[in-house]
Amino acid sequence: MSTDAAAGPGGRRTLRAPAWKRRRRPLLPQQWRRPMAIVGIVVIVFWLVIAVLAPLVAPYDPLAQEFARLAPPSAAHWFGTDVLGRDVLSRTLYGSRISLPLSLILVLASMVIGSVVGAIAGYFGRVVDEVIMRIADLVFAFPTIILAMIVAASLGPSLLNAVIALLVVSWPSYARVMRSLVLSARGQEYVVAGRLLGAGTVRSLGRDILPNVAAPVLVLATLDFGNAILLLSGLSFLGLGAVPPTPEWGAMVSDGVQQFSSWWLAAFPGLAIFTVVVAFNFVGDALRDALDPRTAEAVSEVSV
Amino acid sequence: MIRAHRRLAAAVVLCVGTAIVLTGCSGGGSNAGGGKTLVVDNSFDLKTSDPARAFELTGSIVDHALYETALTFKGGDVTKPVPGIMSYKESSDDKTLTLTMNGKHYFSNGDPVTVDDVVFSLKRVQGIAGNPSFLLDGVTVTKKDDKTIVLTSASANPALPSILPNPSLGIVDAKALKKHGGSTTKSDSAESYLNKTSLGSGPYMLQSYNVNTKVVFAPNPHYAGPKPAYGKVVLENVAGPTQKINVQAGSSQVALDLNADQVKGLSGGKTRVIKGASPYLIYLWFNQDAAYSGGVTDKPDFLTAIRRGIDYSKILSLAGEGATQPGGLVPSQFLGSIKADATDSHDTAAAKAALARSGYAGQTVTFSYPNDITVDGIQMETFAQALQAQWKAIGINVSLSPSPIATFLDAYRGGKLQSGIMYWGPDYPDPSDYLVFNPGEDLGLRAGWKAGADPTVTAAEHKAAAALGDDRAGAYADWQRAQNASGPFVPLVQPGQYVVTSSNITSLQLNPVWTVDLAAIK
Numbered sequence: 001m002s003t004d005a006a007a008g009p010g011g012r013r014t015l016r017a018p019a020w021k022r023r024r025r026p027l028l029p030q031q032w033r034r035p036m037a038i039v040g041i042v043v044i045v046f047w048l049v050i051a052v053l054a055p056l057v058a059p060y061d062p063l064a065q066e067f068a069r070l071a072p073p074s075a076a077h078w079f080g081t082d083v084l085g086r087d088v089l090s091r092t093l094y095g096s097r098i099s100l101p102l103s104l105i106l107v108l109a110s111m112v113i114g115s116v117v118g119a120i121a122g123y124f125g126r127v128v129d130e131v132i133m134r135i136a137d138l139v140f141a142f143p144t145i146i147l148a149m150i151v152a153a154s155l156g157p158s159l160l161n162a163v164i165a166l167l168v169v170s171w172p173s174y175a176r177v178m179r180s181l182v183l184s185a186r187g188q189e190y191v192v193a194g195r196l197l198g199a200g201t202v203r204s205l206g207r208d209i210l211p212n213v214a215a216p217v218l219v220l221a222t223l224d225f226g227n228a229i230l231l232l233s234g235l236s237f238l239g240l241g242a243v244p245p246t247p248e249w250g251a252m253v254s255d256g257v258q259q260f261s262s263w264w265l266a267a268f269p270g271l272a273i274f275t276v277v278v279a280f281n282f283v284g285d286a287l288r289d290a291l292d293p294r295t296a297e298a299v300s301e302v303s304v
Numbered sequence: 305m306i307r308a309h310r311r312l313a314a315a316v317v318l319c320v321g322t323a324i325v326l327t328g329c330s331g332g333g334s335n336a337g338g339g340k341t342l343v344v345d346n347s348f349d350l351k352t353s354d355p356a357r358a359f360e361l362t363g364s365i366v367d368h369a370l371y372e373t374a375l376t377f378k379g380g381d382v383t384k385p386v387p388g389i390m391s392y393k394e395s396s397d398d399k400t401l402t403l404t405m406n407g408k409h410y411f412s413n414g415d416p417v418t419v420d421d422v423v424f425s426l427k428r429v430q431g432i433a434g435n436p437s438f439l440l441d442g443v444t445v446t447k448k449d450d451k452t453i454v455l456t457s458a459s460a461n462p463a464l465p466s467i468l469p470n471p472s473l474g475i476v477d478a479k480a481l482k483k484h485g486g487s488t489t490k491s492d493s494a495e496s497y498l499n500k501t502s503l504g505s506g507p508y509m510l511q512s513y514n515v516n517t518k519v520v521f522a523p524n525p526h527y528a529g530p531k532p533a534y535g536k537v538v539l540e541n542v543a544g545p546t547q548k549i550n551v552q553a554g555s556s557q558v559a560l561d562l563n564a565d566q567v568k569g570l571s572g573g574k575t576r577v578i579k580g581a582s583p584y585l586i587y588l589w590f591n592q593d594a595a596y597s598g599g600v601t602d603k604p605d606f607l608t609a610i611r612r613g614i615d616y617s618k619i620l621s622l623a624g625e626g627a628t629q630p631g632g633l634v635p636s637q638f639l640g641s642i643k644a645d646a647t648d649s650h651d652t653a654a655a656k657a658a659l660a661r662s663g664y665a666g667q668t669v670t671f672s673y674p675n676d677i678t679v680d681g682i683q684m685e686t687f688a689q690a691l692q693a694q695w696k697a698i699g700i701n702v703s704l705s706p707s708p709i710a711t712f713l714d715a716y717r718g719g720k721l722q723s724g725i726m727y728w729g730p731d732y733p734d735p736s737d738y739l740v741f742n743p744g745e746d747l748g749l750r751a752g753w754k755a756g757a758d759p760t761v762t763a764a765e766h767k768a769a770a771a772l773g774d775d776r777a778g779a780y781a782d783w784q785r786a787q788n789a790s791g792p793f794v795p796l797v798q799p800g801q802y803v804v805t806s807s808n809i810t811s812l813q814l815n816p817v818w819t820v821d822l823a824a825i826k
Contacts, residue, residue: 063693065618065689065690069621083565084690153708157675157707245693
């Protein structure tokens with residue numbers, strides 16, 4: 001899809017660049033120039049800026065209940081006000097400070113946990129592999145959101161508990177991918193050579209195997225971002241995540257559903273969720289094609 | 305091809321035609337056959353139409369249309385029971401209630417209603433031990449002669465006349481029911497029969513019954529009272545938002561489950577909004593048990609600060625038009641209710657002063673509420689968030705703790721929650737139903753309010769329970785004032801209740817016991 005025009009300036013610079021730089025530069029820059037990826041990056045950067053600058057950008061305190069209740073969008077309140085007379089715009093902007101960092105934590109944590117467990121399973125094989133992968137199968141056997149609901153409900157509603165609940169259900173997909181990658185990598189000659197040279201398990205996994213299998217897992221993580229935001233919002237929507245009066249997108253949509261005649265309550269936070277999720281998916285797709293064209297198919301087959 | 309097109313066109317015409325005819329039949333209360341049809345939309349909580357087993361809101365609507373009761377209420381006034389099948393006379397000690405046959409009444413099969421039917425029906429409610437049987441706890445039903453029944457209670461039972469109009473105490477045809485498994489013991493097996501055929505003397509009889517979709521009523525040809533205005537009534541199960549669309553489109557004439565925000569813009573034109581106060585009371589509680597109070601909520605001055613820190617006008621605006629601020633725990637429609645006074649008014653200066661006296665040092669108070677139920681279309685969460693902000697303004701830190709109702713009730717019934725918001729729906733329209741909000745009583749214990757914790761309130765409680773006749777209203781008012789002065793319960797709001805009707809309906813009265821009398825809709 002990438003056009004000559006888009007590749008133009010970069011291509012010229014590549015020609016002029018010293019040899020070491022040319023080798024280091026991966027396919028990435030060219031792939032980033034896909035329009036979808038650019039849109040995705042722009043949207044994500046936009047939301048990150050909003051998240052950082054929310055106190056400066058938001059017109060009102062997101063918790064202040066001082067305005068006319070259920071007022072439709074107007075010049076004073078671009079996104080209208082909610083049932084308690086709070087400014088929906090301010091709450092939507094502040095919502096990014098909850099959803100973005102938490103989904104980042106969730107994805108990173110499940111990636112680390114899933115990868116380590118998956119690597120152990122793949123590397124040691126036999127009983128360890130069987131036990132770990134059957135546990136993973138057990139988690140896969142339940143619909144993700146239902147299992148997360150059960151965990152969150154038993155822990156009590158709070159954002160931290162929602163993250164823990166989602167962690168419980170999201171690590172197996174990483175473990176599965178990691179296991180299969182390690183399984184094929186551990187028989188490679190360079191790994192065997194390392195073992196013969198006296199490398200221990202940790203060294204072998206960390207030095208020899210990890211760098212060669214990291215890319216697909218990173219792709220999976222990026223693609224998982226949008227999903228993480230959706231699941232977190234979903235739990236809050238069900239009253240199992242954010243505790244009021246925290247401005248959280250999912251919880252705001254849930255408020256809007258109660259007041260279906262006030263469309264602006266659910267529409268704007270819903271739009272926020274939509275844009276972020278779509279943006280992360282665009283970037284994830286681009287990253288997948290860029291980093292790992294061969295396993296792209298395999299990754300896309302993993303059910304999340 | 306052409307033929308296919310023709311067929312399609314014919315089919316379309318046929319469909320449209322059928323649709324027009326159907327709409328014409330169901331909409332606007334048009335004349336169809338032997339009389340007008342009334343369609344009422346309700347979000348069902350129906351379990352059974354057997355009066356001795358039903359104790360749900362929809363069940364009450366259904367049973368009130370099918371069965372007459374010994375006593376009844378007139379319109380929406382529940383402060384004074386009036387004669388139904390029988391008239392009543394209470395003994396001076398309120399322990400004996402004498403019921404005498406009041407005119408002639410007939411079941412829908414033509415049988416006359418006798419004293420035996422009344423005795424059988426009341427004993428059946430007791431014997432089945434279903435949900436409504438507590439209404440007649442401690443009451444002995446005896447037939448005195450062919451015209452009179454005596455109800456005796458071991459202790460004074462001044463609420464009994466207000467309990468008897470409950471649709472669950474509807475009178476069934478004993479002779480006919482016994483043929484179909486009816487009995488006054490647990491072995492009664494007449495429920496399924498009663499869900500097909502009604503055996504009552506009410507204005508309507510059951511034409512068809514489906515617990516999930518709709519109940520259809522036809523007039524009782526032998527009904528003793530005035531003939532109902534509609535020849536056919538359809539009570540159909542429809543969710544709130546759809547009810548709005550139906551009543552707007554004219555496919556139903558009455559929508560029973562819309563909230564304050566949903567009825568906006570529906571008064572005028574083709575629809576009309578009837579507003580009333582709901583019998584539900586939304587209240588706050590603060591735990592008096594030192595183990596759960598956190599050293600805060602059991603301080604009287606803290607409770608004063610809480611009461612004075614609530615901006616009731618804001619709360620009422622959240623609850624919507626028609627909502628009222630109750631003065632005490634007894635809802636405004638009932639005997640003994642009081643108006644809000646200075647102890648329940650918003651005064652931030654007084655609240656701050658009281659808070660300073662209480663020794664409160666910024667501890668966080670956990671405020672619990674169920675987050676998956678609505679009362680009259682209002683979420684507890686909305687109130688909780690508003691209160692949190694209002695108390696923050698006077699310096700009280702509150703953290704909200706939502707949970708599903710099942711989890712919430714477990715902890716609340718165990719008296720383990722520091723504070724929170726909950727609602728109480730009346731079992732029968734008498735203030736004695738609210739005496740559970742006392743030290744050592746059921747609800748009192750949920751707030752860690754043990755017996756003997758508050759002698760003043762307990763004394764007022766005993767006085768109210770023992771009061772007879774015209775003294776009752778005053779005694780219950782005094783008890784509520786004592787509650788407001790030192791009790792852990794804060795009555796917050798009585799939500800509004802709304803019924804949307806099409807504009808051709810001229811008369812519909814809300815009643816806290818049976819919601820709406822289908823036969824009285826005109």
